[in-house]
Amino acid sequence: MNLMPLKKKSIHKESMPDPAGLYIHIPFCTRKCPYCDFYSSTGVKLIPEFLNALFSEMHLRSGSLPEYDTIYLGGGTPSLLSIHNISQIVENAYRLFNVASDAEITVEVNPGTINLDKFKGYKSAGINRINIGVQSFEDEKLKFLGRIHSSILTGGVQMLLK
Numbered sequence: 001m002n003l004m005p006l007k008k009k010s011i012h013k014e015s016m017p018d019p020a021g022l023y024i025h026i027p028f029c030t031r032k033c034p035y036c037d038f039y040s041s042t043g044v045k046l047i048p049e050f051l052n053a054l055f056s057e058m059h060l061r062s063g064s065l066p067e068y069d070t071i072y073l074g075g076g077t078p079s080l081l082s083i084h085n086i087s088q089i090v091e092n093a094y095r096l097f098n099v100a101s102d103a104e105i106t107v108e109v110n111p112g113t114i115n116l117d118k119f120k121g122y123k124s125a126g127i128n129r130i131n132i133g134v135q136s137f138e139d140e141k142l143k144f145l146g147r148i149h150s151s152i153l154t155g156g157v158q159m160l161l162k
Helices: 011-015 044-061 083-096 116-125 139-144 151-161
Strands: 020-026 067-075 098-109 129-132
Touching: 020 083, 044 083, 067 083, 083 098, 083 116
Parallel strands: 020 067, 067 098, 098 129
Antiparallel strands: none
16 A cells, blocks of 8 residues: 655645745945955945935835844944934834844944944844854954954953843
8 A cells, every 4th residue: 555645734834934034235334355245335425325225125125025033234334324224224124024023133243333332222223133243353364354343342342242
């Protein structure tokens, strides 16, 4: 007798797609690192124009989209944006998209662009995860890589997070 395995059917599961992640690229940097292949610009004066375009694009893409359980603000250097700007992005994501109430919301930071006030501001803006861009803890290597921070600053950022 040749038995075929039974397929479990779940109407609820089939009608509900798996949650997705939303990546928002913030393309601004203080200085372009020579090893980085991501699109970025040192033209920080363009941030207001970029944000207007981002919010317009978010509005155009809103509607019948999947549920998002992750929002990731990457770059570039998202920590160049003000807390107000980060808050606006998070608020617009929640307003325009179906974002889970317990979503993981991450912002990438460069140790050279961060301080305790920004960490506190991120928390109040809804950020619940920080990704620190540390390529090395050795000053000579950081200099070679074109990073804007030192190993001492990187260690200081680690202490702030404790």
